[in-house]
Amino acid sequence: MSSVIEPARLRLAQLPTPLEPYDLPGNTPTLWVKRDDLTGTGLTGNKVRKLEYLLADAQACGATRVVTCGGIQSNHCRATAIAAAQLSLSCHLFLRCDAPPPDEAPTTGNLALDRLVGAEITFITHDQYRDRAQLMAAAAGPKGYVIPEGGSNALGTWGYLRCVDELRTQWRLPPSAIVCATGSGGTHAGLAIGVRRRELDIPVYGVAICDDAPTFQARIAQISAEACDRWPQLPQIKETEIRVVEGYKGGGYAVSHxxxxxxxxxxxxxxxxxxxxxxxxxxxxxxxxxxxLFGDRPLFVHTGGIFGLLA
Ligand SMILES: Cc1ncc(COP(=O)(O)O)c(C=O)c1O
Incomplete structure (x- = not known):
């Protein structure tokens, strides 16, 4: 397993991020928190780990432009726009929103940063978002590189395979479980593959913040299958082995109770x-x-998202 050749990677994130103990309110065991909210200022959060691989590939392909998509306050789109500016690539974002703000209206959070770094923005409705792959391919042109929603594909998932190796150098005792938020599945997939690859007996849980368990199990298994096609030495994670925790999406994606x-x-x-x-x-x-659910030594991967708090 360890003989897999890691794909090319750019250094964009501040790594390693700290692993710190916290006592949460209430009667819970000490929580170890992997501070991936500290991967950078503009590049805070989990997305930059995936972008290190995706943008290395974009450069290797000779791309001068990156195209991606997400919700209007997408952390992934913001991180892509900022990293693109850092690498002198142009960036086109397709942002999902049924009632887009006028160009001159003040904006907040991730969207304000997308604009600040000069990303080209096309707002699309929820219906149009279903055709995002075609829309992005058409916008990319010959020198464009398309990154899927959340950077969640086989290549992007390497960001979290690598994070598992980083964690192994940091913990004194292995955790009883690793837990993350699951939105497009790439983080969960990378953690699960990374743990299996090192033959660690640690369950990985993704808490669904939208959709349901079968949807995520299918998506994460598909990312794992694609990764195995490309790097056959990687272990394959089957749908039935993927642990998704339901009950916390509340009112749905980006709806707060x-x-x-x-x-x-x-x-x-x-x-x-x-x-x-x-x-x-x-x-x-x-x-x-x-x-x-998570044993006496849980570890939470803090995947960032701070600008969403300010939106
Ligand atoms: C702050 C934050 N945490 C977690 C996630 C979920 O990660 P993934 O899309 O890899 O499932 C995302 C993006 O979707 C995110 O922006």
Missing amino acids: PDELADIASVARSTGLLLDPVYTGKALRALMHEPG
Whole structure:
């Protein structure tokens, strides 16, 4: 397994990120938090780990332009736009929104940063978003490189294979479980493949922040199958082996309930950890409200999203 040749990678993230212990409010075991919210300032969060591989590939392909998509406050789109600016690539974002703000309207959060770094932005409706692959391919042109939603494909998932190796140099005792927020599946896939690749007996849980368990199991198994096609020495993760925790998406993608916001505030006040309302704030609730699921030494991957808190 260890003889797999790692694909080319750019150095964009501040690595290694710290692994720190926290005591959450309530009667929960000490939580080890992998601070991937500290991967950078503009590049904060999990997406930059995937972009290190995806943008290395874009450069190797001779691309001068990157095209990607996501929700109007997508962390992935913001990270792509900022990294593209850093690498002198142009960037075109397809952002999902049924009622786009006028160009001159003030914007907040990730969208404000997309504009600040000069990304070209096309707003598309939820219906149009179903055809995003075709829209992005058409916008890419001959020198364009298309990155799928969330950077979640076989190449991007290497970001979290590598994160597992980083973690192994940091923990004194292996955790009883590794937990992350799951939105497009690449982070969960990378952690699961990375753990299996090193023959570690640690369950990996993704907390669904949208969609349902069967949808994510199928998506993550597909990423794993694609990774095995490309790098046959990697272990394959089957649908039935993928652990998705349901019950925390609340009102749905990017919809916040007062109870969720109250938990974000209580964690911030008691630990100083800043969670975002769309991903980490929902996912960490699983550890707060069902600690029994994850054993006595859980590890949470804080995947960032801070600008969503300011949107
Ligand atoms: C802050 C944050 N956390 C978690 C996720 C989920 O990661 P993934 O898309 O790899 O499932 C995302 C993106 O979707 C994100 O922006």
